[in-house]
Amino acid sequence: xxxxVILLDxxxxxxxxxxxxxxxxxxxxxxxxxxxxxxxxxxLLLRMNPVHKKVPVLVHNxxxxxxxxxxxxxxxxxxxxxxxxxxxxxxGRARARFWADFVDKKMYDTGTRVWKSKGEAREAAKKxxxxxxxxxEAELGExxxxxxxxxxxxxxxxxxxxxxFYTYETxxxxxxxxxxxxxxxxxxRCMEKESVSKTLPDPLKIYEFVGVLKKRYGIEYSNGRPKPxxxxxxxxxxx
Amino acid sequence: xxxxVTLLDxxxxxxxxxxxxxxxLKGIDHEYKEEDLANKSxLLLQINPVHKKIPVLVHNxxxxxxxxxxxxxxxxxxxxxxPLLPADxxERAKARFWADFIDKKLYxxxxxxxxxxxxxxxxxxxxxxxIxxxxESELGExxxxxxxxxxxxxxxxxxxxxxFYTYETxxxxxxELxxxxxxxWAKRCLxxxxxxxxxxxxxxxxxxxxxxxxxxxxxx
Numbered sequence: 001x002x003x004x005v006i007l008l009d010x011x012x013x014x015x016x017x018x019x020x021x022x023x024x025x026x027x028x029x030x031x032x033x034x035x036x037x038x039x040x041x042x043x044l045l046l047r048m049n050p051v052h053k054k055v056p057v058l059v060h061n062x063x064x065x066x067x068x069x070x071x072x073x074x075x076x077x078x079x080x081x082x083x084x085x086x087x088x089x090x091x092g093r094a095r096a097r098f099w100a101d102f103v104d105k106k107m108y109d110t111g112t113r114v115w116k117s118k119g120e121a122r123e124a125a126k127k128x129x130x131x132x133x134x135x136x137e138a139e140l141g142e143x144x145x146x147x148x149x150x151x152x153x154x155x156x157x158x159x160x161x162x163x164x165f166y167t168y169e170t171x172x173x174x175x176x177x178x179x180x181x182x183x184x185x186x187x188x189r190c191m192e193k194e195s196v197s198k199t200l201p202d203p204l205k206i207y208e209f210v211g212v213l214k215k216r217y218g219i220e221y222s223n224g225r226p227k228p229x230x231x232x233x234x235x236x237x238x239x
Numbered sequence: 240x241x242x243x244v245t246l247l248d249x250x251x252x253x254x255x256x257x258x259x260x261x262x263x264l265k266g267i268d269h270e271y272k273e274e275d276l277a278n279k280s281x282l283l284l285q286i287n288p289v290h291k292k293i294p295v296l297v298h299n300x301x302x303x304x305x306x307x308x309x310x311x312x313x314x315x316x317x318x319x320x321x322p323l324l325p326a327d328x329x330e331r332a333k334a335r336f337w338a339d340f341i342d343k344k345l346y347x348x349x350x351x352x353x354x355x356x357x358x359x360x361x362x363x364x365x366x367x368x369x370i371x372x373x374x375e376s377e378l379g380e381x382x383x384x385x386x387x388x389x390x391x392x393x394x395x396x397x398x399x400x401x402x403f404y405t406y407e408t409x410x411x412x413x414x415e416l417x418x419x420x421x422x423x424w425a426k427r428c429l430x431x432x433x434x435x436x437x438x439x440x441x442x443x444x445x446x447x448x449x450x451x452x453x454x455x456x457x458x459x
Contacts, residue, residue, distance in 0.1 A: 051340060051373065065332045067339055077328040094303045094312040101305055102289060135289060 005030035006059040008045050010037045012209045014108065015068035016056040017160035017199050022072045024195035025151060026079040038213070069100055072156055085153045099139055099146065100157040106132040107161045115171040115210055116217075126172045130179045137182045144189055151193060159196055162187045166203035167210050244269035245297040247283055249276050251447050253346065254306035255294040256398035256437050261310045263433035264389065265317040277455070307338055310394055323391045337377055337384065338395040344370045345399055353409035353448055354456065364410045371418045378424055389431060393424075397434055400425040404441035405448050 007023065007030055009016035023030055035045050035055050048057045048064035058065040058074065065074045076085040086093050110132060113125035136158065140146055146154035165176050165187075177184040190196045246262065246269055248255035262269055274283055274293050286302035287295045296303045296312070303309050314323040324331050348370055351363035374396065378384055384392035403414050403425075415422045429435045 060329070063329055065329070066336055070332050070335045070339065073335065074328055074332040077331065090312055090315040091298075091301055091303070093315065094308050097308045097311065098303070098305055101308065 002061070003029075004059075004061050006033060007031070008033050008035055008042075008048065008055050008057040008059065010035050010055045011201055012163075012206055013037075013055055014160035014164060017163070018068045018156050019056045019058060019071045019075070020199040021151075021156050021159070021195050022075040022085060024199060025083040025085070025156075026075060027082060028075070028079055038216070069104065069157060072153065076153070083150070085147070085151070085156060087147070087152065096146070096153040099136070099154045102132075103136070103154070103157045103161075107158070111161065111164055111168050114168045115214075122172060126168075126174060129168065129172075130174075130176075133176065133180045133183055137180050140182060140186055145186070151190065151195070155190060159187065159190045160200065162190070163200040163203050163206050167207045170207060171210075242268075243297075243299050245272060246270070247272050247274055247280075247286070247293050247295040247297070249274050249293050250439055251444055252293060253398035253402060256401070256439075257306045257394050258294045258296060258309050258313070259437035260394050260397070260434055261313045261323065263437055264321040264323075264394075264431070265313060266320060267313070267317055307342065307395065310391065314391070321389070323385070323389070323394060325385070325390070334384070334391040337374070337392045341374070341392070341395050341399075345396075349399065349402060349406055352406045354453075360410055364412055367406065368412075368414075368417045371414065371421055375418050375421045378420065382427060383424070389428065389434070393428055397425060397428045398438060400428075401438040401441050401444050405445045408445060409448075 005023070005028055007016070007019055009019065009032060011034055020032075033042075033044075035042055037045075037055055041053060045055065045057065046053055048059060049055075049066045052066060054066070056066075056068055056071060058071045060074075060078070065071050072085065086096055106128075110125055110129045114122060114129055117125060139154075143149075146152055146158070169176055191200070244262070244267055246255070246258055248258065248271060250273060259271075272282075274280060276293070279291060283293065283295065284291055286297060287293075287304045290304060292304070294304075294306055294309060296309045298312075298316070303312050310323065324334055345367075348363065348367040352360065352367050355363050377392075383389050384396070407414055429438070
């Protein structure tokens with residue numbers, strides 16, 4: 001029986017990384033298609049995710065699954081023979097879903113505010129980010145992973161943001177390791193897993209990408225006209 | 240083994256209503272505790288320290304927060320009756336997608352409809368109707384989002400029916416005119432005791448919004 005799996009994704013996306021890690025953990029063969037969602041969304045993406053027009057989208061035998069945490073749960077349920085991500089007991093599952101939802105509510109928007117804003121707004125975002133990371137540290141506790149002895153659902157939901165830590169730290173002028181040593185140790189532990197280390201991009205490349213984003217927004221704001229496709233070419237080079 | 244189930248909730252909350260419906264459909268005996276959100280109890284702050292929000296389900300002393308997480312928990316623990324999520328992984332992914340869509344879009348859009356005025360309100364109204372129309376097309380010809388019976392998406396969405404009168408009155412429009420299919424679906428859902436007994440009277444919601452919420456958020 002043919003099993004065709006395609007992942008529509010964008011290399012810097014922490015949400016896309018979640019799907020990549022889950023697929024790697026399960027040993028699923030798939031075709032990776034990079035979409036530069038900043039410059040140009042493909043007609044396939046717009047067809048597969050007409051509601052949100054976002055990546056990642058998993059296309060399994062022609063059927064699209066959207067929203068990264070929904071994709072991860074789908075992968076976990078479909079390829080259930082290996083590397084279970086959600087625990088077996090209902091309460092453990094509810095806790096895992098709660099914390100993955102917390103990561104969704106906090107990390108991306110707060111982190112974005114750290115690199116995008118200035119002055120007091122940036123300081124407020126920084127504090128919020130540290131507070132969120134500390135809450136996650138408390139939930140991790142003494143466990144090697146949020147999933148216990150192995151990578152679980154919350155680990156997969158959170159660890160992609162580690163590739164963005166360098167960006168938050170550099171722009172926010174702080175050290176996540178200093179504020180959250182337990183979480184930093186957890187990141188290193190996750191990076192020992194191939195599924196994570198082969199998925200997460202080099203943090204310096206993420207920082208370079210954010211630099212391009214900043215120029216793009218800066219240019220748009222300063223003269224009111226978006227820059228033409230030369231920006232797309234630069235992003236192509238980063239790829 | 241005695242099962243102790245407590246629900247911390249607030250009667251106008253559509254998120255709380257989701258849990259009430261799930262408990263009712265499954266026939267689960269539980270204690271209901273009404274929270275005054277202007278004056279949160281020490282219990283609430285203790286069992287949901289992260290978000291300090293309702294609903295929270297406490298099952299044999301263990302708290303579960305976030306309405307859709309709670310509904311999935313109820314579905315998995317009391318799996319013998321009225322299954323809410325389908326068995327097939329792709330259908331489950333679809334159900335989760337639409338419940339997530341409702342979470343991301345409907346509450347905030349609806350809030351703008353009753354809170355704003357003038358041009359902002361008109362824009363909010365249009366955005367709100369567009370969301371309902373997308374949901375209508377997902378429902379299609381099916382009696383329920385769950386197919387032949389109430390499912391996860393029905394439970395996620397139908398609480399907002401109790402707020403429809405408020406949205407319509409505040410912004411002078413008719414949801415029935417804009418989305419007749421969705422209104423027929425809502426009435427179908429209300430045919431179930433588990434739903435009709437879990438939703439407050441629409442006029443009570445309106446009074447609450449006009450007399451309490453608006454003042455609290457300085458809408459007028």
